[in-house]
Amino acid sequence: xxxxxxxxxxxxxxxxxxxxxxxxxxxxxxxxxxxxxxxxxxxxxxxxxxxxxxxxxxxxxxxxxxxxxxxxxxxxxxxxxxxxxxxxxxxxxxxxxxxxxxxxxxxxxxxxxxxxxxxxxxxxxxxxxxxxxxxxxxxxxxxxxxxxxxxxxxxxxxxxxxxxxxxxxxxxxxxxxxxxxxxxxx
Numbered sequence: 001x002x003x004x005x006x007x008x009x010x011x012x013x014x015x016x017x018x019x020x021x022x023x024x025x026x027x028x029x030x031x032x033x034x035x036x037x038x039x040x041x042x043x044x045x046x047x048x049x050x051x052x053x054x055x056x057x058x059x060x061x062x063x064x065x066x067x068x069x070x071x072x073x074x075x076x077x078x079x080x081x082x083x084x085x086x087x088x089x090x091x092x093x094x095x096x097x098x099x100x101x102x103x104x105x106x107x108x109x110x111x112x113x114x115x116x117x118x119x120x121x122x123x124x125x126x127x128x129x130x131x132x133x134x135x136x137x138x139x140x141x142x143x144x145x146x147x148x149x150x151x152x153x154x155x156x157x158x159x160x161x162x163x164x165x166x167x168x169x170x171x172x173x174x175x176x177x178x179x180x181x182x183x184x185x186x
Contacts (some may be wrong), residue, residue, distance in 0.1 A: 002040040019069045019159040024137035034089045037074035062158035073155035088133035098125035102180035109164040120166045120173025123150045
């Protein structure tokens with residue numbers, strides 16, 4: 001089980017590397033990594049487990065954040081009441097198309113590898129179509145919008161050595177982003 005001590009923090013060189021493509025079939029270690037990343041994200045959304053294990057809540061976790069420079073991340077996002085959560089592992093993910101329209105979280109973004117609050121708007125594409133592989137090597141394609149689209153782009157950035165705050169305008173962190181619709185997160 002991944003714990004907070006296993007997650008590397010900003011300043012660590014692995015977070016600034018471009019992660020390596022993964023080949024199939026996965027090794028046992030890679031398959032375990034996929035399961036562990038997803039397990040952390042699911043567990044981190046359970047208040048009791050957060051308390052017991054000292055976890056910080058998150059909706060995504062990328063392999064480079066646990067010091068493994070491979071193109072793998074996991075997302076788990078609870079949707080509206082009565083809808084099934086969006087929960088998946090993405091291996092060698094790519095954005096194949098995106099909207100012109102942008103979006104951003106009004107509250108700003110956070111990161112399990114960043115132990116401080118970073119104020120500012122992070123511009124992201126409002127809608128994206130993505131391709132990735134699951135742990136069995138099966139390619140899938142999906143369309144994402146809103147929070148899932150933002151989270152996917154955040155985690156994809158980790159695979160490219162980019163931190164979320166790299167997108168914030170340091171001179172005007174809260175400046176209006178042209179053609180962007182703000183998104184509020186509950």
